[in-house]
Amino acid sequence: MGNLDKPNAKKSALAIGSRRAASLLIEAAGDTSPVAGFTHNFYRYPARFSPKLVRAAIEIFTQPGDLILDPFVGGGTTLVEALALGRHAIGTDISSLATFVSEVKTTLYTEQELNTLIKWIRRVREGINIWSPAHVNAKYEAAGYMRHLNSAATWRLGKGIAQVLASAKRLSTPQLEAFARCAVLRTAQWALDGRKKLPSIDGFRDALMSNTVDMIDGARELRKAVSAAAERPPVIRCLNRSTSGLETEKLVTTGRKPRLVITSPPYPGVHVLYHRWQVDGRKETPAPFWIANRLDGDGAAYYTMGDRGGTELNKYFASLRASLQSIAALCTHETMVIQVVAFSEPSWMLSRYLSVADDVGLRERFLPQLSNVGDRRLWRTVPNRKWYADQRGETNGSQEVVLFHRLKS
């Protein structure tokens, strides 16, 4: 097992030796400041990356124009950072909610579009009225996507959301509609998900206004960073599909190979609710898909590569193997593969995870500075991490490890 490769001096964005690269990574991994900047707060995607860690990895292992791949892209943190730094990127995720959020966060909105959105939100603010009728898409209603939004506690917010969505649909382009839907998504998550006491409809209205204004500022900040980083914006693509079999996807196989894969697969044994919000206590609602106008895939197991039962996580590790096999097939010997993972029981799950990676041809690398520290791996504590269920393991999942691999030679 070797040390972390010294970045190729000619190809590296930072012409530095591996000790310097490692120091930057260790520093970025230790950062506990809240997620901020650009479009990162368009939605609080569960178990999202620290943008600072992603940024450090991109700066260390790639240069402008390189391709970065995140095959479990979630809320698109990697894509936003890649875009801001002038790198091309592909993100894939099995969840249509994830690709919706990633697409909106990486769309470069013109000043004219942002002005239209400001006018829209001023209009809409006045149009939220719980005593007026709300038109709800019959297809979503019949499929149960508004589940638990019609109780005594939630119906006002449910109606307000429906009214804002109806007005988002009347915006002139799909791009503007998607932004508006994302503003509703962010505000509705704040208003409903995991709350003991729900805000009033006035509170929802005010939050929608301030969130939209904040998102417009973020979109503007991102656009400025992109034009400062490169003459032409890099190409960012989101695919709604499974990682398994990705090496057969035309969009991914034509063109350059990824210089960096940075990703965070579902965590073994840690149940994260990626696709639902919890309202009225622990009742799960698929409302985020209704708001995004996307179809839900399936039950929790679909999004977590397993299920809540079973102690050996065989289903999880079989899915992991298929995914890592596909990722390895897309790499070259120059590709750095970084995975950020938490475990409910690291004592056995980490070694099983690593043996799957080894089996598919990925060789673990270590940071030189950590050669005498613990298990030599870069562990980080995630601030404010909250899991919705199943905290049966040895750890509450707030510790995660940053793993480095390259293809075996």
Ligand SMILES: C[S@@+](CC[C@H](N)C(=O)[O-])C[C@H]1O[C@@H](n2cnc3c(N)ncnc32)[C@H](O)[C@@H]1O
């Ligand atoms: C830990 S999250 C990624 C969070 C992301 N790093 C971020 O910053 O938002 C894991 C993601 O893997 C996705 N996922 C689960 N199984 C998948 C599969 N087989 N292929 C692709 N994505 C999958 C889930 O939908 C979820 O969005």
